[in-house]
Amino acid sequence: MDRLIPYTLLLVAVIGLGVTVRVFRQRLKRTSDELVAIEGEEERMFRYLHDLGMAIGKDTTQLELSKMIVDGVNEVVSARGGAIYLLDDVGELLQPKYLSKDCPPLVGVPAKIRKKSELDPRATESYLRLFQAPVDTGLLGAALGSELAIHVPDIRYHEAFRDVFADGGGERVEAMLSPLRHAGKDLGVLAVTRTKEQHGFSANDFAVFRSAAEQSAFAMGNAMLYREATEKRQFESELRNASEVQRVLLPQGEPIVPGYRLSGTNVPARIISGDYYDHLDLGDGRHGVVIADVSGKGVGAGLLMAMCRSVLRSQAWGKSDPAEVLGGVNRQLFPDIREDMFISLFYGVIDGESGLIRVARAGHDEALLYRAAKGIIETVKPPGLALGIDDGDVFERVTKVLELQMDSGDLLLFYTDGVNEATNGAGDEFGMKRLKATFLESAALGAEAAVNAVQRDLAAFAGGSRQMDDITLFAVEKR
Numbered sequence: 001m002d003r004l005i006p007y008t009l010l011l012v013a014v015i016g017l018g019v020t021v022r023v024f025r026q027r028l029k030r031t032s033d034e035l036v037a038i039e040g041e042e043e044r045m046f047r048y049l050h051d052l053g054m055a056i057g058k059d060t061t062q063l064e065l066s067k068m069i070v071d072g073v074n075e076v077v078s079a080r081g082g083a084i085y086l087l088d089d090v091g092e093l094l095q096p097k098y099l100s101k102d103c104p105p106l107v108g109v110p111a112k113i114r115k116k117s118e119l120d121p122r123a124t125e126s127y128l129r130l131f132q133a134p135v136d137t138g139l140l141g142a143a144l145g146s147e148l149a150i151h152v153p154d155i156r157y158h159e160a161f162r163d164v165f166a167d168g169g170g171e172r173v174e175a176m177l178s179p180l181r182h183a184g185k186d187l188g189v190l191a192v193t194r195t196k197e198q199h200g201f202s203a204n205d206f207a208v209f210r211s212a213a214e215q216s217a218f219a220m221g222n223a224m225l226y227r228e229a230t231e232k233r234q235f236e237s238e239l240r241n242a243s244e245v246q247r248v249l250l251p252q253g254e255p256i257v258p259g260y261r262l263s264g265t266n267v268p269a270r271i272i273s274g275d276y277y278d279h280l281d282l283g284d285g286r287h288g289v290v291i292a293d294v295s296g297k298g299v300g301a302g303l304l305m306a307m308c309r310s311v312l313r314s315q316a317w318g319k320s321d322p323a324e325v326l327g328g329v330n331r332q333l334f335p336d337i338r339e340d341m342f343i344s345l346f347y348g349v350i351d352g353e354s355g356l357i358r359v360a361r362a363g364h365d366e367a368l369l370y371r372a373a374k375g376i377i378e379t380v381k382p383p384g385l386a387l388g389i390d391d392g393d394v395f396e397r398v399t400k401v402l403e404l405q406m407d408s409g410d411l412l413l414f415y416t417d418g419v420n421e422a423t424n425g426a427g428d429e430f431g432m433k434r435l436k437a438t439f440l441e442s443a444a445l446g447a448e449a450a451v452n453a454v455q456r457d458l459a460a461f462a463g464g465s466r467q468m469d470d471i472t473l474f475a476v477e478k479r
Contacts, residue, residue, distance in 0.1 A: 048072040052219045066098035069216045077205045079192035086188035093132040094140050104173045107133050143189045149178035149210040172196040178213035182221020243271045255279035257287045259353030263447040264474035274301025275416045275472035285352040288316050291414040291474045292345040322347045322360035327396040330387045337388035344386050346414050355406045362387050370443035372409030406478040411443045418469035425465050447475035
């Protein structure tokens with residue numbers, strides 16, 4: 001009996017060794033399978049990153065990129081479905097940009113929608129594609145507010161998902177969600193899911209998802225920057241084209257008016273100007289001269305300027321009373337001028353070669369009149385209200401005509417407030433004193449010389465400081 005014990009122990013040892021070998025082989029096989037799975041996941045990840053990189057810098061739409069990200073990450077981690085929600089412009093709502101076909105709801109679905117879906121399955125799908133989730137509630141809000149990606153074993157029982165629409169029913173849905181951030185800015189949320197029919201996400205799946213989400217955010221952010229840069233270039237190109245069109249609206253060359261010399265210039269503070277000056281042939285030997293300044297700057301001011309020019313030209317033909325013309329312009333423009341905008345304008349009618357000029361002012365800066373015989377400067381400031389402030393009666397009652405008799409050598413200078421209100425680096429204004437001094441020194445040399453002198457002194461005063469307002473000058477000289 002004692003001799004059987006060593007054989008028994010040997011048999012047990014052999015059996016134990018066999019079991020150990022089988023377990024080891026099973027573990028080795030499992031490790032090998034996992035290695036193959038990881039290698040496959042890595043291959044899919046590299047393919048996804050390659051496609052993502054190719055998409056950046058192209059004219060890929062936000063929807064196309066969102067679809068590429070969701071479908072790509074789904075494939076990488078073998079998920080059932082996924083979604084991207086992006087922040088709206090205000091940053092208060094997460095908007096569904098792309099939901100894959102089999103993505104289960106990531107937001108609560110109202111009972112009435114679920115009931116309706118029993119008859120029409122499209123009801124839930126339609127609701128999910130339109131519903132915008134508040135950033136401070138729900139599962140998506142929790143994901144956006146987290147610093148890193150989150151793994152939710154069953155979204156039905158996640159505390160952020162327990163809103164008034166969720167009842168914990170339905171199938172188990174496992175999800176991985178990550179906030180999408182680029183350059184410190186929140187963009188939205190990326191999510192992928194699996195259901196009870198599938199095995200759960202592994203720790204490796206989660207690590208891969210986290211990395212894919214980071215790269216997706218980088219791609220999304222750069223695509224947005226690229227799109228913004230492209231749109232900016234297109235917008236600037238359109239503005240330059242609009243600026244060229246606007247330049248055509250200004251007098252081309254110096255207008256020819258018998259008995260007078262006219263000279264003007266317009267220097268926009270931006271690409272589009274809200275100032276303009278113009279010369280009009282009114283028939284019967286009369287000519288109109290006008291300078292105007294639309295409140296504000298940029299495209300809106302430029303469009304209103306073009307409207308004003310067109311309306312004034314239509315109103316002015318054949319009329320010798322500038323106040324009557326301005327009254328008609330105001331009545332026609334008033335309904336289309338926003339409450340926070342107005343137009344200041346100076347309009348004059350030259351009566352042949354007689355030297356008589358009738359002027360009317362709609363809230364514009366005073367004009368300067370150089371009297372050659374006396375070598376002095378007079379101010380010209382008839383009463384008047386800016387265009388667009390009153391619908392008609394008050395404007396027409398306030399606006400008065402002033403008659404000027406100009407003799408040979410006299411020079412009338414119109415300007416916009418971008419001239420006298422121009423500032424230098426110290427914040428000092430060019431001012432009326434400097435303007436009058438420059439005008440007095442140069443007026444005897446004629447209209448073009450006076451305009452050039454004011455421009456030159458203005459540039460010297462500014463000393464390279466940024467031009468804050470449009471600068472427009474228009475001079476009328478009696479020969």
